[in-house]
Amino acid sequence: MISLKNLLARYKDTVLINTFVVWTFVILTVLLLYSPPFDFLNQIPGDGGDGYQFMWDLWWVKYSTTELGKSPYVTNYVFYPDGQSLFFHSLVPLAGVITIPFQDSLGLFFSYNLIVILGYVLGGFGAYLLAKYFTQNMYASYLAGIIFAFSPYHLGHTLGHLNLISVGGIPFYVLFLFKLRDTSNLKYAFFASVFLLVSTFLGSFYYAFILFVFTIFFLLYDILLKRRIDFDRKFIYGLALIPAIFLLVSGIVTVPMFYESLSGKHAYAEMSINDQIANSADLINFLLPGSDNYFFGKHIKSIEYNFNITLGGAENMVYIGYTVVALLLFSSYKYKNKMRKHVLWLLLTGTFIILSLGPVLKIMGATSFTQSDGGVPLPGFLLRYLPGGTVFQSPSRFAVITYLGLGLLAAFGVKYIIENVNIIRKHKVLPIFLIVVLSSLIIMEYNMSPYPSRYDSYVPQFYYQLRNMDDTFSVLDLPAHYQIVGWYMYCSTVSEKPLVDGYLSRVNLDAKQKLHDIPIVKLTDYLGEDASTSTEVFLSLTDEKSTQDSFQKLSALNVRFIIIHNPFLDKMAVGKVTEYLIKTVGAPFYADYDTIVFKLV
Amino acid sequence: MTKKLSKHVFLLMVLIISSLIFLSYVFFAKEPSRELVYIDVATKEGVQILAAKKICREDFYDLNLYQEFNLTFSLSSQDGIEFRVKCLRDRDVNLVVDGITLYDLKNDEQIFWESAADKPQKGAYWHVTVDREASGNRVVQMGSQVNTESWLYGPYLCNDSRGESLANRKLCASFRLKITDVLLPIYVAELSVLVNEGEEAADCLADTLIDLATVKDENAYNLFNLSFTVPPNVNQGVEFRVKNRNNGYCTLIVDDITVYKNNFEELVYRECSTNKQVSGEGWIETTDPEALCPKVMFISSTQRNEQLMYGPQIITDVNGNSMLGETYVASFRIRIIKI
Numbered sequence: 027m028i029s030l031k032n033l034l035a036r037y038k039d040t041v042l043i044n045t046f047v048v049w050t051f052v053i054l055t056v057l058l059l060y061s062p063p064f065d066f067l068n069q070i071p072g073d074g075g076d077g078y079q080f081m082w083d084l085w086w087v088k089y090s091t092t093e094l095g096k097s098p099y100v101t102n103y104v105f106y107p108d109g110q111s112l113f114f115h116s117l118v119p120l121a122g123v124i125t126i127p128f129q130d131s132l133g134l135f136f137s138y139n140l141i142v143i144l145g146y147v148l149g150g151f152g153a154y155l156l157a158k159y160f161t162q163n164m165y166a167s168y169l170a171g172i173i174f175a176f177s178p179y180h181l182g183h184t185l186g187h188l189n190l191i192s193v194g195g196i197p198f199y200v201l202f203l204f205k206l207r208d209t210s211n212l213k214y215a216f217f218a219s220v221f222l223l224v225s226t227f228l229g230s231f232y233y234a235f236i237l238f239v240f241t242i243f244f245l246l247y248d249i250l251l252k253r254r255i256d257f258d259r260k261f262i263y264g265l266a267l268i269p270a271i272f273l274l275v276s277g278i279v280t281v282p283m284f285y286e287s288l289s290g291k292h293a294y295a296e297m298s299i300n301d302q303i304a305n306s307a308d309l310i311n312f313l314l315p316g317s318d319n320y321f322f323g324k325h326i327k328s329i330e331y332n333f334n335i336t337l338g339g340a341e342n343m344v345y346i347g348y349t350v351v352a353l354l355l356f357s358s359y360k361y362k363n364k365m366r367k368h369v370l371w372l373l374l375t376g377t378f379i380i381l382s383l384g385p386v387l388k389i390m391g392a393t394s395f396t397q398s399d400g401g402v403p404l405p406g407f408l409l410r411y412l413p414g415g416t417v418f419q420s421p422s423r424f425a426v427i428t429y430l431g432l433g434l435l436a437a438f439g440v441k442y443i444i445e446n447v448n449i450i451r452k453h454k455v456l457p458i459f460l461i462v463v464l465s466s467l468i469i470m471e472y473n474m475s476p477y478p479s480r481y482d483s484y485v486p487q488f489y490y491q492l493r494n495m496d497d498t499f500s501v502l503d504l505p506a507h508y509q510i511v512g513w514y515m516y517c518s519t520v521s522e523k524p525l526v527d528g529y530l531s532r533v534n535l536d537a538k539q540k541l542h543d544i545p546i547v548k549l550t551d552y553l554g555e556d557a558s559t560s561t562e563v564f565l566s567l568t569d570e571k572s573t574q575d576s577f578q579k580l581s582a583l584n585v586r587f588i589i590i591h592n593p594f595l596d597k598m599a600v601g602k603v604t605e606y607l608i609k610t611v612g613a614p615f616y617a618d619y620d621t622i623v624f625k626l627v
Numbered sequence: 628m629t630k631k632l633s634k635h636v637f638l639l640m641v642l643i644i645s646s647l648i649f650l651s652y653v654f655f656a657k658e659p660s661r662e663l664v665y666i667d668v669a670t671k672e673g674v675q676i677l678a679a680k681k682i683c684r685e686d687f688y689d690l691n692l693y694q695e696f697n698l699t700f701s702l703s704s705q706d707g708i709e710f711r712v713k714c715l716r717d718r719d720v721n722l723v724v725d726g727i728t729l730y731d732l733k734n735d736e737q738i739f740w741e742s743a744a745d746k747p748q749k750g751a752y753w754h755v756t757v758d759r760e761a762s763g764n765r766v767v768q769m770g771s772q773v774n775t776e777s778w779l780y781g782p783y784l785c786n787d788s789r790g791e792s793l794a795n796r797k798l799c800a801s802f803r804l805k806i807t808d809v810l811l812p813i814y815v816a817e818l819s820v821l822v823n824e825g826e827e828a829a830d831c832l833a834d835t836l837i838d839l840a841t842v843k844d845e846n847a848y849n850l851f852n853l854s855f856t857v858p859p860n861v862n863q864g865v866e867f868r869v870k871n872r873n874n875g876y877c878t879l880i881v882d883d884i885t886v887y888k889n890n891f892e893e894l895v896y897r898e899c900s901t902n903k904q905v906s907g908e909g910w911i912e913t914t915d916p917e918a919l920c921p922k923v924m925f926i927s928s929t930q931r932n933e934q935l936m937y938g939p940q941i942i943t944d945v946n947g948n949s950m951l952g953e954t955y956v957a958s959f960r961i962r963i964i965k966i
Contacts, residue, residue: 328674592966597928601875602927608878613918613923
């Protein structure tokens with residue numbers, strides 16, 4: 027029997043090396059995403075918009091399971107009283123579960139940061155292990171980890187997509203899929219399905235979909251290009267075992283999802299082809315970094331301004347990087363015979379670049395290149411016909427696999443350089459310097475420092491008062507426009523009171539529209555856009571009939587408090603709404619620097 | 628053996644380098660930023676920065692002293708230029724911006740001046756207020772309690788005050804700023820006790836201006852007391868007035884006015900604000916459960932200044948005793964909600 031002591035002794039070196047690799051990824055993540063004073067309790071990386079929604083997600087998973095004893099996939103804590111199912115929302119249930127022990131003691135900001143760092147470290151370490159499996163060279167593999175973990179795709183989505191930050195399961199799934207193919211050992215099928223589940227529930231169903239496409243690619247490559255059809259029976263069992271375990275464990279979510287799909291209930295979650303085109307990568311995005319780039323950002327902004335295009339934003343961040351391109355060109359030219367063996371990774375990279383371009387080719391924002399508005403259709407169009415393909419909003423997210431492919435190709439290139447350049451081969455320290463230099467160059471090129479941060483963990487005082495009120499009622503936060511509602515949801519994690527509005531990744535727009543048809547909500551919408559809204563519009567939304575309509579509808583929604591958030595409205599607009607509400611409801615129930623609250627009787 | 632050694636050297640190197648970077652980063656992070664404000668001259672909606680400067684606490688010679696910060700630049704295109712000011716987070720002082728002056732360096736002459744009070748704003752509010760030391764009287768200030776970044780921007784200037792193009796000229800934008808430890812007062816209401824109003828001998832017995840900074844709790848009514856002595860001879864009696872001067876910063880809710888004698892020991896008069904007359908259409912009746920009167924009067928931040936609540940004129944107290952020649956304290960019960 028192998029004792030723990032023997033086990034540790036046997037794997038001492040591996041444990042030591044892996045610990046150091048993980049440690050360096052932790053440090054690099056902190057340095058690249060956070061800024062002084064590294065206040066993990068009050069600072070999150072990103073622009074804040076979707077980040078607050080994800081903090082609500084973390085809280086909701088905890089609150090629904092531990093306090094309400096309900097499934098987190100159904101809620102009426104947003105869009106009260108009808109609520110909405112969250113099957114097509116970017117809920118991160120595993121992240122919610124992992125952070126349960128920290129949410130109360132260290133807060134939601136810390137919990138969010140924990141998942142961010144976990145995403146980077148697992149992603150980098152997973153890519154390192156995957157590359158090491160193929161290259162047997164830890165230096166080269168380290169570079170693959172750097173490229174995958176700190177890719178513009180990953181840094182871009184860290185602006186606010188907690189689900190997409192959690193890329194950690196992807197390289198592990200790929201690794202175990204290859205191990206399954208190479209050994210036909212069923213334990214790897216089990217591990218692969220575990221990491222498929224991790225990719226889905228710590229990450230996103232996007233990643234499940236992408237890994238599904240990857241698996242098809244993986245099989246087609248073997249069957250069509252390697253002309254391998256004599257698969258080991260155990261391998262086939264293993265392949266069948268992966269979806270079986272996945273469906274068994276995720277059935278509680280996937281079955282209702284399919285039911286909603288079949289019954290047409292999820293129509294609101296479907297994206298039009300135009301949405302998919304808008305969220306596809308632009309060919310130019312692969313060659314130009316985003317406008318947030320540390321070195322090139324200034325020039326990119328000028329290009330954006332002069333050509334009236336957008337190169338920044340999470341969905342456009344698919345820049346490959348010239349260091350990686352130069353490394354690949356050099357390796358391919360110098361070691362073409364050896365690099366030729368790795369056509370799988372080249373094909374993989376190319377295939378996922380094409381898929382990330384979406385249904386039609388887009389260059390500098392244009393999708394038609396002839397006088398007759400002719401576009402160039404791409405294979406991404408076919409994805410709409412796969413299960414879940416119409417819910418897939420952003421084809422550009424396929425780029426996540428591109429960076430895995432690039433990382434592997436770069437690792438092979440570096441491996442051959444280390445093994446074949448005499449001076450490097452002879453001096454054992456030089457490979458280290460080569461990796462340090464290449465890693466530094468790649469990180470510098472991908473870098474978005476100083477990474478945008480949100481510091482506002484502050485929740486207005488009134489939400490603490492709300493928490494102490496026992497009855498069941500809902501709250502209307504105004505103005506109710508778009509991303510701000512995500513922040514209101516974050517505030518509701520303190521009040522634990524339902525909101526009549528909500529900000530979800532897939533929203534039932536009919537419910538949203540119904541809310542925005544209420545005159546008082548419409549009034550703040552107008553005032554939010556233009557505080558000097560015409561007198562006729564103002565009067566029409568505040569006359570006796572509209573007032574009666576407003577309060578009847580709010581009463582039907584069981585709204586007890588209207589909270590006006592001063593920072594999100596022009597001072598003139600706050601004055602007008604306040605004046606109207608004081609006239610109709612009476613003096614504010616509560617007011618402070620941020621909020622003016624009216625109680626509806 | 629060599630391979631193993633190389634592995635360990637690699638690990639050691641990575642660990643040492645990364646730890647050094649990490650520790651130095653954290654070490655430098657211990658010193659909080661002293662940067663207070665960022666100024667720049669920009670075109671193309673901030674895409675092209677012609678000149679910029681971050682101003683630190685040390686750059687100011689002293690508190691409460693206006694200082695000019697210059698940015699030299701030249702404009703090669705016909706794009707309109709902006710003079711932008713961004714207050715940075717985590718300041719321990721208030722920031723006051725007076726105005727921006729543009730100079731032509733070649734001719735050494737002033738060619739444009741802009742009051743910061745007239746600039747468009749983005750982010751948390753800069754408050755416009757009056758400062759006698761300012762070149763334009765009106766200034767904008769940002770309190771130290773505001774912990775978010777906030778911009779003043781515009782005016783997208785292509786020509787100088789004489790209409791001559793700014794392109795291809797050597798220019799200098801001078802930003803006039805100061806830091807303060809105490810906010811400049813923002814007056815929101817004027818309270819007064821008058822006698823003989825409408826007569827030639829009208830006299831103000833007492834008055835005061837309410838500074839927004841004095842409002843500690845927006846959820847409670849504040850009592851503002853005015854001591855006054857009624858002259859022995861009056862024609863039109865005593866009246867208590869509330870004049871709106873909120874300048875768009877707050878909503879005033881006036882509950883009642885009570886008059887005391889003998890150091891608050893004896894209540895001799897009380898009136899609810901709803902019983903008073905008003906000038907203009909700004910003062911409106913509403914309810915407030917926190918008020919002492921069944922109904923209260925409020926005036927919104929959107930209403931123009933100078934609207935008055937006045938009357939009635941009294942010469943006897945609730946007991947029918949003459950007030951002439953006596954000394955009283957009038958207590959105005961007002962709730963001020965900042966907007």
